[in-house]
Amino acid sequence: MAMAGRIRSTLPLLNKILRSDSISTHGSIIRPTLLSPQISKNYATAPTKKEDKVKVPLVLFGGSGNYASALYLAAVKSNSLDKVESEILDLVESLKKSPTFSQFAKDLSVPADTRVKAVKEISTQAKFSDVTKNFLVLLAENGRLRFIDTIAKRFAELTMAHKGEVKAIVTTVIPLPPQEEKELKETLQEILGQGKKVQLEQKIDPSILGGITVEFDKKVFDLSIKTRAQQMERFLREPVQLGNL
Structure with missing residues (x-):
């Protein structure tokens, strides 16, 4: 009392x-923690005049901010922002609950093709959208799955700003x-x-x-x-x- x-x-x-x-x-x-990885150009697509109008509501810095911004743009352009947000958050929660899954995401000794194959299988079983699946494949290819929690938080900042x-x-x-x-x-x-x-x-x-x-x-x-x-x-x-x- x-x-x-x-x-x-x-x-x-x-x-x-x-x-x-x-x-x-x-x-x-409050300044965010910065990461250094760069986004692969493979995730970018040729913009159309309509897509040129899509902008991120916040400017994020560092590797995690770059990845989160790329995911945001892809989700908005495909009109699937809410679904992608839900899928990314579900994945992060699964990582927290599964030590094996979490260790797999952080283990850089796992070959890239093995990581990609596992991510594709997980995405298919979870019925993730193509945007989420392709993004996770990108992270797996670049060895950035271990940063998914940080990227998800930065992505959440963008979705919150988008919704006001x-x-x-x-x-x-x-x-x-x-x-x-x-x-x-x-x-x-x-x-x-x-x-x-x-x-x-x-x-x-x-x-x-x-x-x-x-x-x-x-x-x-x-x-x-x-x-x-x-x-x-x-x-x-x-x-x-x-x-x-």
């Missing part, structure tokens, strides 16, 4: 900060009560305005000691007790300026 009370006492301050005109001054950009969705990650010591979660979501929705939809994701992290942190739209709002304690410690360690007394 005491912990829940501390969270509730923090929310009004957080809501005030989020609604303030100086919201941008509280944020810090913004993920907000809320971190607390205990789960946020339903009413407080509703109020926070409404505040974020008000800030983002029309045309975008907030997707709230809660994370539990006892190390923050209390309070709350919120990450959304490349901004971080840290009202955790841990951060406050660190700030106080730095303040106390600073030498006293006698001339200012």
Whole structure:
């Protein structure tokens, strides 16, 4: 009860900060981890005038971003974005549940033709779309199956942007009560305005000691007790300026 009370006492301050005109001054950009592999030209197709109009909603960097962007473009052009997203997420979940499958994807000693054959069989059994199947074959050929989890996350960023969705990650010591979660979501929705939809994701992290942190739209709002304690410690360690007394 005491912990829940501390969270509730923090929310009004957080809501005030989020609604303030100086919201941008509280944020810090979260930069993605970059990978180096390049996308094979075999996955690209000759663009038509109609296809030239298809663009990625976000600019992603690094190898994982390049692969995710290529998959996004192929899915949009084939009008199968939702199906491809579902298939990729299902594959990632299967990897997590199957140590054998996961080890196979990460093992670079497995010959490329063996990886390709296995991926084709899996895609056929799972009834994956041609876009997903061809993409997985590309990863298998290039030895990039081990990055499928990272690529899937970057791909999800693109699909969310395509749908006008913004993920907000809320971190607390205990789960946020339903009413407080509703109020926070409404505040974020008000800030983002029309045309975008907030997707709230809660994370539990006892190390923050209390309070709350919120990450959304490349901004971080840290009202955790841990951060406050660190700030106080730095303040106390600073030498006293006698001339200012």
